[in-house]
Amino acid sequence: MSSIFSYSINVMQLTSREIRQSFLDFFSQRGHRIVPSAPVVPHGDATLLFTNAGMNQFKDVFLGVGKRDFTRCADTQKCIRVSGKHNDLEEVGYDTYHHTFFEMLGNWSFGDYYKTEAIAMSWELLTKVWNLPIDRIHATVFRTDDESYSIWRHYLPDHQIHRFDEKDNFWEMGESGPCGPCSEIHFDRTPDLSGGPLVNKGVPEVIEIWNNVFIQYNRKPDGTLEDLTAKHVDTGMGFERICAVMQNKSSNYDTDVFSPILKNIESLSGKKYETELESKTGIAMRVMADHIRTLAFSIADGAIPGNDGRGYVLRRILRRASRYSRNLGFHEPVLWKLVQTLVDTMGDIFPELVEQQVIVERIIRAEEDSFLQTLDRGLERFGDIERSVRASDSTTVSGEDSFQLYDTFGFPIDLTELLARERGLTIDIERFNSLMQEQKLRSRAARKAHIQQVELPSVDASTEFVGWNDLSSESTVLFVKDNQIVLDRTPFYVEMGGQQADFGEITVGGNRYGIIDVRKSGDAIIHFADSDIEHLVGDTAVATVDSRRRWDIQRNHSATHLLHEALRRVLGNHVQQSGSLVAPDALRFDFSHFQKVSPAELLEIEHIINDKIRERFPVLTLELPIEEARKIQGVKMFFGDKYGDKVRVVIIDEKFSAEFCGGTHVSNSSDIG
């Protein structure tokens, strides 16, 4: 069995576990607080689908809006790079050093040390503690960063320092956010030390192992750079890569990070792992070993495969891995069986994996099961498509066929692309994208048709909502048109977050009008009356909500919060609200789960909710600055929602449920009745 290139240096021999620990010890001895990895699912940052760098959890500190009680810290961070600015998916399996999931060892300075000390510490760890040979180390700096260049000159000769432009040496976490010039450390594994010209050329012999980013700007959503008030250091070292370098392996998959998973795949498949890049068995095993880490860690942190956004990224990864498992001869779900190896080898570093093991295995297995039901038929259909493409002397799979594979057989487009690539075919991606777009428009139109269309006037007025506590208000009329009336203040709730609008009445100029709907237009709240309203702008009106209806709605809304938490406790933390209806006579709560809720689980959920109602817990609504609200233990917020500086948090029994919510609630759980 041959390796892709031979490589050996005389360096201290450490296991991956020892390398991780030695990194953390080194920085701890230099005044750094060792912090836990943030979840790989960044709840609360709508700019990211997955945590893609160690610095994500400190974004608020860099931007000057958050604080920590330390100015130096270090950790190993779980990262996923499969979408957005940093996306390595295509390479994975086909090379030896890109991963969808990886650990990033990092150290940070929040306005504390800067370039000189950061580079000095990197140098000391690499060359003094770990004894990496100096003649194999290359540094890169941003083209105009003379300061970093001259710092590196203390350690390295000119021919081992290289200047690069924005593409390689200006680091940004995404389209917006903290960023700055960076200085990378690359390691030369060529036998004759000829790697200098290969730095940043995408070859496995010369790889980046560590990046020191000097955070000094904020990239704003409009693309401009804004100076930060303080200067910070953000570093990231690819853990799997440094393990390969130190363990004299030319491939990350040959290190002890991956060998236990590969061994497990070998024993399940009865096939031997082959290190050659072209080997079909090798590619399939590498893809499975890589993808299972992304799946297991993200599901353990609360994500779940689904049809859009983050969920669809996971579904694509699972289907990609599942199809490769077929190349090894697996016809039954197998990926879930690899979770145990991760628990055994990484469970002590990332305890969430142990805590969530059962749920992670069940979700992966159920997803595999459902995909395997269509995989065979889809592969057969692909075979037919291939034959007809060749019969017509073409090499292009049409957009229509790709769309059918997607729509009928659940083949994500990258899976079809992969099958095509393996057979020397391409696909008409433009036509596929336009068919996808058409489907989206069709379903959007279908959804819209359900919503009653009302032409809302644009009203240059703003209404204050006073209905948190008051069900009646004396107000001034700001606008009237036909049966629509706008007041300066109102107790009427506009339908939002599933909670239905209030009904009631408004008295103005001695006339009473029944209010049968309420909508928002800009900052104005428009009440719809059951008859046309006399034009009396400037007059005083009395607005009164139907208290019986509101009371019932509130009871159902608080009950929804109890249900949400009970579902999570019984079924798992992956349960997230994907829609809800809170009406006076009923509530509905939509969520995804990988199987039918069993009668026993249902009973347990009912018990939990009924207990909370009987135990008479106060229901508190707090208005808090967003940063403070986020820190509440177990608080539920909605990914993708935009929150202002202040948010309302509804808490039922301090240790039970806390949830961001703009709705109205009862004041004691027993009121749910």
Ligand code: GLY
């Ligand atoms: N934030 C540093 C890196 O990801 O390279």
